[in-house]
Amino acid sequence: MSRLRYQLIISAVVLFIVECILLLDPITAISHVSNIPYHELTAKLKGQLISSTESNSQLAHLYNESIYIDNGSYQIRPRVVVLPLDVRDVQETVKFASKYQVQFSAKCGGHSAVGYSLNPELVLDMRYFNKTQVIDTVNGIAYIEAGLQWNTIYPALAPFVPVAGTCPHVGVSGFTLGGGYSMLSRSYGLGSDQVIEFDVVLANGDYVHVNNNSYPDLYWALRGGGGGNFGVMTAIKTRVYQSKPIMTSQICWTFEQSLNVLQFYNHWTQSIPKEMTAYGLFFQVPNILQDQFCLTFVYNGDFAEGTRLIEPFLSMNGILSFHKKQTFPEFMKTFSSGTTDIKNRYGIVKSGLVNLGNFNGDFVATIYKYVKNRPSKHSMVIFSHVGGRVREIPLESTAFYRRNAEFTFEFKAIFDRKEEHTTNSKWIEEFYSKVKYNFDGAYVNYIDDKLPNWKSEYYGDFYNRLLEIKRKYDPSNFFNFKQSIGSNYDIAKESSKLIHIDNSNKQSVKSTRDEEIIKRVHLFQKGQVERDIPLLDSLFAIDSQVNIPIGSNNVKGKKQIIDNFASFFDTLVNITEDITSKIEVNNLYAGFSKNISQFNKKGCHVKYRVINWFQFDENLLITEFSALFNLTHVIEQANCKK
Structure with a gap:
């Protein structure tokens, strides 16, 4: 082993040990303790709580139905799914998730284009909120519960017609809260324009009726301010129109x-x-x-x-x-x-x-x-x-x-x-x-x-007003996702972190080659997180080798390495990685530490720290890649052993 490589590995190991001593990673701690007492929630529900590891075949089938979404790019297996039967179930679930700081999302049709109705922890499947009827035939007003999809609503309300979507399996909730275009919108307005009242469970667990006289600011926000931002919608009262040829x-x-x-x-x-x-x-x-x-x-x-x-x-x-x-x-x-x-x-x-x-x-x-x-x-x-x-x-x-x-x-x-x-x-x-x-x-x-x-792009000049309302009704930001009201997510900054050189690395960049090496490390990270096989294939030399983890498994040859990556990715539902140190570059070597969080198809959540180091050739292709981590700990988590 060259002296430069030895120094790089030793410095990375020291950094890793210091981080482990000084920081108790709460994510890792949760994976060991798993101290969320879901039995407390189960005892309070009329409906069902189903675990991702459910052994009963009927319940496992229901779980899989509950997590089905339209876009297969964003499949996630949450730890539990809750199927509430009534408003009290929704309230209890929200209060429980808030108390224990459990990641939460509500799902109806599952047509969020980037899968925001799912998350790795707790999903509220509203399917049993499935009642609808015309409650005022004179004025044309219908009651529609939040778990329904339009293919069910259209025939149920005949001879009246709602201002609704053309996609049969889109849910009423997301459609309405985001505005809602219909083939009747040029005649009557958006779907959200028709809503007279929303029934909503707020972040503190309160159940409220939101209309122009009661919570008027929230009533304004719910009509076009986007789904998942302000509360769990359980039902609406909305205008419907007499059907005609x-x-x-x-x-x-x-x-x-x-x-x-x-x-x-x-x-x-x-x-x-x-x-x-x-x-x-x-x-x-x-x-x-x-x-x-x-x-x-x-x-x-x-x-x-x-x-x-x-x-x-x-x-x-x-x-x-x-x-x-x-x-x-x-x-x-x-x-x-x-x-x-x-x-x-x-x-x-x-x-x-x-x-x-x-x-x-x-x-x-x-x-x-x-x-x-x-x-x-x-x-x-x-x-x-x-x-x-x-x-x-x-x-x-x-x-x-x-x-x-x-x-x-x-x-x-x-x-x-x-x-x-x-x-x-x-x-x-x-x-x-x-x-x-x-x-x-x-x-x-x-x-x-x-x-x-x-x-x-979505909210224009209304964003700051929506943010004020969000802070009023959800001060702890309980209802949150990557692009929720109040999020600081910025794709430009995320891309910069992923692909380009951040300021912390600029001091160590001594040459254009060092800069390119750091860029290629970020591209490697991008390939892993996005499970992008062609991208990873482009980064490795033909005769490269991989040691994952070091001392346990050595794979030689680009084809075998890429095949191994593909097989590994096939076991996953999703994976995220966060670099936790500066990327050190020394001639043609680079190393850093990171945290990995992955959810596999067994339903297990695996979280661990890793040290990575790379060796590059003169063409800046990876000739050797190594990873250092606790293999026994990872295997135990991957088999859901705590």
Whole structure:
């Protein structure tokens, strides 16, 4: 062993020992003690508390159903799932989680684009809050509980119709709290605009009825201020409308034809009545595997008048999928098939809002270029046609800031294998970078954890007001996630920490080569956390070797090393790593210490400290990578032994 390498290892080991002596890591302590007395909560519940290690097959199946979310990129197995039967169960769960500082989230439909309805500790599955009925037929008011999804609500409220989503399995809670675009929004406004009263459990466990007279500031915030920020919504009272026969139609074209169709569409949408809406979709038709661009028209009025309005599109050589007089619930029964769902595959979602008249030729040409050349044929672009009544409602009346938009775009990269992440991520990020200048903000219900300046993009000038309300009703920030109101998360800063050199390392950088080595260490970290096999593959030399842990296992050859990483990643649900020391660089060697937290598919939470060191060749490829940690401790945790 060279003298330089020996010095580097000794300094890293000393640093590791000093950290262990001086700091009692609370995360590690929890993994040993696991002192959260869930039996206390179980004793107070009418509903169920199910552990991730449940042995009963029926309960284990229910647990797996409870943690299912649409985007398979964000699968997490929480330690426990609680299925409340009534409001008191929700109150008890919130108070318990607050008392013991347990990470908490509530789940309804599971369509958070980045999985914010899950967390590693406690998830409240609202599925048993499943009652709905029209309670006032004269004024059109319905009661809807928070665990319901729209595919259940539409038939249950007939002959009345709610202002609701087109995706069948989206839950009422997230949809409503984030604003809620509907094919009826141009006629009536957002879903959140219809809510007369929210029933909510606050962070202190209080159960309150929130309306314009009782908690008016919170009532303002809940209508468009985003899900998961202020409390657990258990039910709403909302306006619904008498169902009537309307005009519905869908016409599809090739991607190439869409260029001319959308040029006309841009001008057409500037003069049509608010009763008409036309949603667009670029996708591959599942049953025939052909790329198509489709416009779906809904005219909330006379069938003949609606037909007259879309006549120009009927003569544009498209394929008429349907043209039918029916009620909106009848339309949703056949149209809302889940075509645009990720369906537990891997997904990356981005959004942008386009104002009236900005659906111009350059914008359309860029969309065409990128959807035509998408790496995964599952990927798609969807746009909702809004404006109308949404824009007429005074901006200050609710927390939904982006009322001026005419179109809401959703970009979805969808792919089958984790190994395809890098290619699809590059595609959607590059695509977004080319079209973002057409956007005026983004839509919080298509939340994106890679979005810079997300506070202003989602909430605009209303963010500070929302923050004041948050601090009033949730002073301890109990309801929190990466992009919750009050979060300091900033993707630009996170990327800087991950890939670039932070200030603490600049003093030790003596050359461009040292700087590049530190960058490559951060790229290695990125590859591990994101389980990005192609990225890791690009960092290792052909004849490299890996010692994990040192003294126990030695793997030689790049192919075997990468195969081992892939096998390891396949055992995980998620992994996070935090560098806890300065990255020391000495010639072609680098070393540092870090904390690792991983959740495996057995349902075990594994947490440990590690020392890593690297040796690089002259091309700055990794020739040797080693890790030092307590192997026995890690194996015990990985098998859920405490």
